[in-house]
Amino acid sequence: MQDPTWLSRAQRLADALAAQGDLRSPHWRRALEDTPRHLFLPSYFLAQEGVPTPWLRRTEDDGEAWLGPVYTDRALVTRFQDGGTPQRDGTVTGVPTCSSSPPGLTLRMLELLDIRPTDDVLDIGTGTGYQAALIAHRLADPYQLVTADIEPELTAQAHRALADLGHQPQLVTTDATSHAWPRTFDRVIVSCALPRVGETLRAAVRPGGRVVVNLFPPLNHTLVTLDRRPDGSLHGRFHPDGGSFMPARHHTRTRPPAAPRVGWRGGRAAVPLEAFDDPRFLFLLAAHLPGARLQCESDGALTLRELVLPDGAWAEGVYADGRPGRFHEGGERGIWGSVERWWAWYTERGRPAWDRFGLTVTAEGDHRLWYGDPRRARGLGPAHGLSVTGAGQGTAKGHGHTGHGTHGTREGNPGRTRRTQGLRPPGATEGPGSGPGLRAPACAPSPTGAHSAVAVRGPGMRDYAWGRKSSRNSSVSIPS
Secondary structure (H helix, E strand, C coil): CCCCCHHHHHHHHHHHHHHCCCCCCHHHHHHHHHCCHHHHCCEEEEECCCCCCCEEEEEHHHCHHHHHHHCCCCCEEEEEHHHCEECCCCCEECCEEEEECCHHHHHHHHHHHCCCCCCCEEEECCCCCHHHHHHHHHCCCHHHEEEEECCHHHHHHHHHHHHHCCCCCEEEECCCCCCCCCCCEEEEEECCEECCCCHHHHHHEEEEEEEEECECCCCCCEEEEEEECCCCCEEEEEEEEECCCCECCCCCCCCCCCCCCCCCEEEECCCCHHHHHCHHHHHHHHHHCCCCEEEEEECCCCEEEEEECCCCCEEEEEEECCEEEEEEEECCCCHHHHHHHHHHHHHHCCCCCHHHEEEEECCCCCEEEEECCHHHCCCCCHHHCEEEECCCCCEEEECCCCCCCCCCCCCCCCCCECCCCCCCCCCCCCCCCCCCCCCCCCECCCCCCCCCCEEECCCCHHHEEECEECCCCCEECCCC
């Protein structure tokens, strides 16, 4: 569609991104104003009201209803897991697996990268190709840019759109999280969330180079900028503003085991409900409970926040207005103990912002999360989790296995199913990662038809029971 209005739309978008602080450099403004985003989005999906979320497809045939959202600072979903499920009203439901990121988030990352015209750049997560087009606009030679995605269809579509604009970067179809790159790069931008910086990614960054990435999905909602040091390590701070992506996809999918049906534990919760609405606290949980997924539910009388780990272990806090919360947990590890330790650590330090934290990835692959002064940071190896060290304030530890999240879906515990009766978690979101103004909780809603109802037997919290539907269709009451 050759719409002469797209240029003025792109200019207005640039003005808006500059006003909110995401666009600062003249060369990125020129790239944004010279690159027609609509060429990379011949169709996309917009979220509608409902549970589960229905998505309405927009195409060029929809005219302004299609073109208008393209030149706004919003993510636009383009693909769903297994194609999604068509509905009678013409919408689609399902788990988004690909989107065109909000332009503000893209520009924020490009500003952090500080790309020079002579730099070699690796773009992980080609998607529609729009970000690759912005980068190509900045570089002197197309050979300097390599862009990669796991889906052949995506790289093929991106190749056509980039070629239409005269860009000819190297497009690679591969699992970029484990691909052994034959060359190194001055700058690496990762447009999917990674549980950790793998060895192949660390090795791809040239000495003196830089990588910008969103780590610890699906609970972490900020970016980290890491510079390659002479000793081979990567080192840098987290960004003060939000920025997150869908977890990286891989060629194989694994289903985690069910949580234990017996041996659950419980007690009074020392962590308030508000903790799970704080994205900076969720950042600490994401770093120390790798792969944890947060589920949120409420029926008006009771509110639940549940963490589920990739190995099937789980912990939940159940809250009623005006009464102390209770927790329950199952599995071999004590998840709730980690939640309480980190909440105490976090609140004792005045709930520090993201940019008070940094990360060092050693040449051996250890990930050391530090707080305050990086010179005083020390950490455990990746097999044992991470550590946070505050200047002169000791170290708190959390243990866990690295795991891969799947965006917006209730997995991690197929043995513990529930019936939601259409409950919608407050503040829950489905869809791709967001940029500024992120609102927690980062919950993955349970699909309708998978949750047993809450039964309140009396006025006190001690009288409630949360029914758990087992694989044998029996119910286990969990008293507080």
